[in-house]
Amino acid sequence: MCLSLRHMERVSGLGVGPLAAGTVGLLILLKVIQRLRHKQSVQDKVVVITGASSGLGKECARVFHAAGARLILCGRDQKRLQEVVEELGNKNSVIQTYTPCTVTFDLSNTSVVSSAAEEILKCHGHVDVLINNAGISYRGNILDTHVSVQRDVMETNYFGPVALTQAILPSMVDRRTGHIVVISSVQGKISIPYRSAYSASKHATQAYFDCLRAEVERLGLQVSVISPGYIRTNLSINAVTGDGSKYGVMDKTTARGSDPVDVARAVLKAVCHKQKDVVLAGLLPTAAIYLRTLWPALYFRLMASRAIKEHRVKEE
Numbered sequence: 001m002c003l004s005l006r007h008m009e010r011v012s013g014l015g016v017g018p019l020a021a022g023t024v025g026l027l028i029l030l031k032v033i034q035r036l037r038h039k040q041s042v043q044d045k046v047v048v049i050t051g052a053s054s055g056l057g058k059e060c061a062r063v064f065h066a067a068g069a070r071l072i073l074c075g076r077d078q079k080r081l082q083e084v085v086e087e088l089g090n091k092n093s094v095i096q097t098y099t100p101c102t103v104t105f106d107l108s109n110t111s112v113v114s115s116a117a118e119e120i121l122k123c124h125g126h127v128d129v130l131i132n133n134a135g136i137s138y139r140g141n142i143l144d145t146h147v148s149v150q151r152d153v154m155e156t157n158y159f160g161p162v163a164l165t166q167a168i169l170p171s172m173v174d175r176r177t178g179h180i181v182v183i184s185s186v187q188g189k190i191s192i193p194y195r196s197a198y199s200a201s202k203h204a205t206q207a208y209f210d211c212l213r214a215e216v217e218r219l220g221l222q223v224s225v226i227s228p229g230y231i232r233t234n235l236s237i238n239a240v241t242g243d244g245s246k247y248g249v250m251d252k253t254t255a256r257g258s259d260p261v262d263v264a265r266a267v268l269k270a271v272c273h274k275q276k277d278v279v280l281a282g283l284l285p286t287a288a289i290y291l292r293t294l295w296p297a298l299y300f301r302l303m304a305s306r307a308i309k310e311h312r313v314k315e316e
């Protein structure tokens, strides 16, 4: 090994150190060029982000704003959205950035979604990218969960994004351009115990947007489904329980999750590269997705053991 390194040094006339430094420099340069290209591809584009007041939505707002997108931030709380706008306004940027617009509405109330979509379209006359990010989680045992809670989670995570997408879609079809993104979850691909309402809503989301992708491709539109594993946000704190009350706990899994900045960057990359389906998870959840398809009997056994373990912990 030493001999061959010395031989390389003699042949090239260079030391290994400068060679390694040169390679690292080149990789950094490539990364910078890639970031610049990502930024250019959303520069001046009209990007709608739901759930922009916190967590992943807020980070997406930061990342797309820095890339020069014209943002329309949505949420239920105008004050919190305004705080995000002010925070973004204070950043120095080398590229042209825009002050975001805000539109306030409750996604779980589908009767207000079409008027919210009209308001969104009035901001800049069109939408280039719609990021359906808003969502709510759930923790509970099916036996103790009211059907109304199953329905409420479905309204926010499934019917809300569906209603908003369908309200914006005709204007994208007219312009023969547009990109619809939905933030699903690894739990949209596999189900784990005590997450029924959440997992069901994300499975439905995956199914709907897979259909949409196929139907609108011929019209020049793109659809990306992003399925992250745990992200370090307040999702578990804001989750609802079986009786509809707030869970209010930062789960260890969530606290140890990915940095929302990294996930937001992956969302930008998915838009720039027109990626259709992106799983952002570690080895174990990714393996579990394959296991569910290739060896379901083992997957079911593992989930049943997990349910017993979690039940015991709760009992203690």
Ligand SMILES: NC(=O)c1ccc[n+]([C@@H]2O[C@H](COP(=O)([O-])OP(=O)(O)OC[C@H]3O[C@@H](n4cnc5c(N)ncnc54)[C@H](OP(=O)(O)O)[C@@H]3O)[C@@H](O)[C@H]2O)c1
Pocket (backbone or CB within 6 Å): 050, 051, 052, 053, 054, 055, 056, 057, 074, 075, 076, 077, 080, 105, 106, 107, 108, 109, 133, 134, 135, 136, 137, 156, 183, 184, 185, 186, 227, 228, 229, 230, 231, 232, 233, 234, 235, 236, 238, 254, 257
């Ligand atoms: N954190 C994770 O571990 C994780 C993992 C995979 C996928 N995800 C997905 O990532 C997305 C973002 O969640 P997050 O982790 O950033 O959680 P978060 O911090 O709790 O943010 C959720 C956002 O959704 C908005 N929202 C909730 N209910 C709404 C409603 N009825 N109408 C309008 N907006 C509503 C909230 O806005 P207001 O409360 O201000 O209205 C908030 O901005 C969700 O779709 C979630 O399922 C999260």
